[in-house]
Amino acid sequence: MTDFHPDFATAFVHSACIGAWAHDPDTDRLALAPALARLLSLSEAEAFGAPLGVALARIEAEDALRLESVLWAAGRDGCPFEAEFRTRPGPGGPRWLRLMGRCARDPASGARATQGLAFDLTEGRADGPADWRDQRRANRLADHAVAMKGLVAGLRNPPLARLVDEVATEVGHEVARRLRGAGGGVH
Structure with missing residues (x-):
């Protein structure tokens, strides 16, 4: 960044992006960037064409079920999505990852592919003084609460809407x- 102009290359390097991924909803196979495959403890051969189930086995069970559901929905509706999940403990310990992407049809072949980018969020969850980590958690909770309020509105479920409002x-x-405890600063 020079003066006050954004620099895409610098922003990308500092974004925690660990690479691209693709899922073929018709064959249920994955292709993963090498760094993402390593974080999931997949071999180089498994990184290109492994069944989705192989990668899901490397993710915490409750997160794997949700991620599978997100990928299935994306393959059906083509809407953009993002999903966070935890890997099972491996050589580098458990990691927090986020996949962002969407499914689209190739105009030439008509084949569907869900593709996107993967981000490693672990650093932001573990680094810094405890009060900063707690502030980050509270901020993330607020983000999720706002998202829940937006999502529950379309469900027409008043009891659930009341619970989300309370949360x-x-x-x-x-x-x-x-x-108040941090003197008004946001971390």
Whole structure:
């Protein structure tokens, strides 16, 4: 970045992006960037064409089920998505990863492919003083509460909407407590 102009290359390097991935919803196979394959403890051969189930076995069970559902939905509706999940402990310990992507048809062949980028979020969850980590957690909770409020509105489920409102209110109180305790700064 020079003066005050964004630099894509620098931003990308510092973004925690670990590479691209692709899922073929018709054959249920994956292709993964080498760094992503390593974080999932997959061999180089498995990184190109492994069944989805092989990669899901390297992810915490409750997260794997949700990720499989997200990929299935993306293959059907083509909407953009993002999903976070935890890897099972490996040589570098468990990792927090995020996949972002969408499914589209190749105009020439008509084949569907879900593709996107993977990000390693582990560093932001573990680094820094405890009060900074707690503030980050509270901020992430607030992000998720806002997302839940937007999602629950379309479900037409008043009891669930009330619960989400209660959670959002309590999360707001937690964020406020953290801000007061940190002298008003946001981390």
